[in-house]
Amino acid sequence: MTQKNKAANSGIDALLGFEFQRNCALYLLLNDYVQIINREFFICIEHHDDFLFCYRSDCRSNLEVIHSYQAKKLSGNIWTIDARFAEIIAKMLGVGNNLKTDSAPKGTSYTHKLTFVSNTDIKLNYKPTPQEKKKGKGEATHLLNEQNSNSKYNEIAEDIKNKIDKKVRDHCNQESIFFHETELCNLHMQWIDFPRNKSSQKDILVGLMHRKFPHVSDPLSAVELLLSLFRDVEAVYNQGKVINLLDSTKRVEGEEIKKAINxxxxxxxxxxxxxxxxxxxxxxxxxxxxxxxxxxxxxxxxxxxxxxxxxxxxxxxxxxxxxxxxxxxxxxxxxxxxxxxxxxxxxxxxxxxxxxxxxxxxxxxxxxxxxxxx
Incomplete structure (x- = not known):
């Protein structure tokens, strides 16, 4: 069943603020191009989440895997388990539920992954109460940075998970929204080595294009061509504020990307x-x-x-x-x-x-x- 989302077009009304997400999507695409390019896939921009990498069965009839990304930058600080972090995680869990109920046909082994990705360090910290300290419980910290760039929620220390769970639950109660707790098992977090300002991001993308395609003599033009594909679908409104993976106007098809590269x-x-x-x-x-x-x-x-x-x-x-x-x-x-x-x-x-x-x-x-x- 399709559903209406009052924030479905919020990103479209603030296109200037989407540059980081767009650049981040291309960064991930180029970085994993060899693994991605031989699969049947399409990328959605500003559709359910900031961007989605959707992988289909070889016959193209069913969705097999979706990697959903919420891409955020944070200036002059680090991510911690605070109200803003809880709000983002709550939204991502809602996206997971929406992906599951989306009417697009899915294979019997369908799975999805919800990834919070940022170019800012993420510090997930738990401090025991004085009473807990007396019982021997110690502090727990989980860092995501250049030394540890990927984490699954389920692999994080139990005390940290409980703290995240409580913070997100409190946010959902405060905003009167449903807490999709079962989606926590699909939650991932990723740190990427990506600059903060757009010009430096473009430089990184050009360098990555050069490394992945060394025979391309004008990597800047190549990057601009691929970004233009994202801009074209990014600027399309979700019609009637309905979000549906069957909406081809919000997709950049893998074949289109391959054709552009060719x-x-x-x-x-x-x-x-x-x-x-x-x-x-x-x-x-x-x-x-x-x-x-x-x-x-x-x-x-x-x-x-x-x-x-x-x-x-x-x-x-x-x-x-x-x-x-x-x-x-x-x-x-x-x-x-x-x-x-x-x-x-x-x-x-x-x-x-x-x-x-x-x-x-x-x-x-x-x-x-x-x-x-x-």
């Missing part, structure tokens, strides 16, 4: 191929100095034209390249692309200049046969 990688390989053979190719196709000096823009624009299914002439070139791999017949790139241009012109009546056909052939060739290009 586009990034293909463009970078095309840039590199051009740089390596620009002298010969420029001479062969009479490429002007202006285009030579702005080749990245020319190549990016050509990829956009090739993606446009309504652009018949570029689709003809793309289809021809897909069906004909001339790399088996030529020993140099300039001879191979000269053959492509000549035969494409001979077989089709295209209202394009030779240089346009060349760049279209170049981009399509890397897209279809660029696996071995480094």
């Amino acid at each position: 586009i990034i990688e293909t463009e970078q390989k095309t840039f590199k191929l051009w740089r390596n053979y620009s002298k010969e190719l420029s001479r062969k196709f009479n490429v002007s100095l202006d285009i030579q000096n702005n080749y990245e823009s020319r190549i990016s624009d050509t990829f956009e034209l090739l993606k446009d299914m309504s652009n018949n002439e570029h689709q003809i070139i793309k289809s021809f390249i897909r069906q004909n791999n001339y790399s088996m017949n030529h020993s140099t790139y300039e001879d191979m692309f000269e053959a492509y241009v000549a035969i494409i012109k001979d077989k089709n009546h295209l209202n394009l200049k030779d240089i346009d056909i060349f760049f279209s052939s170049l981009c399509a060739f890397v897209e279809y046969y660029g696996e071995n290009l480094t």
Whole structure:
């Protein structure tokens, strides 16, 4: 059953305050990309929680696992078991219940994980009363920082868990909301090594992109492309304030992310191929100095034209390249692309200049046969 949530669009009304959550989602995606990318998944933004990583069965029919994240930063302090912490945990437990009752179909082994993630140290502390001290009970502390970045609620000392339980219960009683105590077993906490200000966060994301995809020569543009996918769904209102995982407008599909990564990688390989053979190719196709000096823009624009299914002439070139791999017949790139241009012109009546056909052939060739290009 779908449900209305009075706070369903609260994050949409404060988009400027969501940058940390958005950046954090991309940080986690890039950090675990190798483990995530081969699974059927989608990411929800500002939907039930700050963001969700939702994993489906191979047939895509059922949800198997959901990792829900409440991402918070805290300036100039550390997280402790106080009223603000209790409020966040209470909300997360409610999210766990909402995920369980969401009408999206789930597999028989469905599970979810509720993670409180922050770039601020978390200090969970229990101090015994004087009477308890007399009985030999000592203080207990659980820290999450760079030395211990992940914890399950169930693995924390019992006295600390009891303190959290009481603090959250008191908050729920005070606010007259239900205390979903059974969801505590799904609660996790995570510290991430992520800066506080947005410009430094962007620097970290760019560095992470460079490490995970070292052949991408412009990691900043790659990061911006992926963040734009998140912004697109982040800015969509939950219609009628109803939150439902079946709402495809609040998703970034894994296939869309994979496609974006593939586009990034293909463009970078095309840039590199051009740089390596620009002298010969420029001479062969009479490429002007202006285009030579702005080749990245020319190549990016050509990829956009090739993606446009309504652009018949570029689709003809793309289809021809897909069906004909001339790399088996030529020993140099300039001879191979000269053959492509000549035969494409001979077989089709295209209202394009030779240089346009060349760049279209170049981009399509890397897209279809660029696996071995480094």
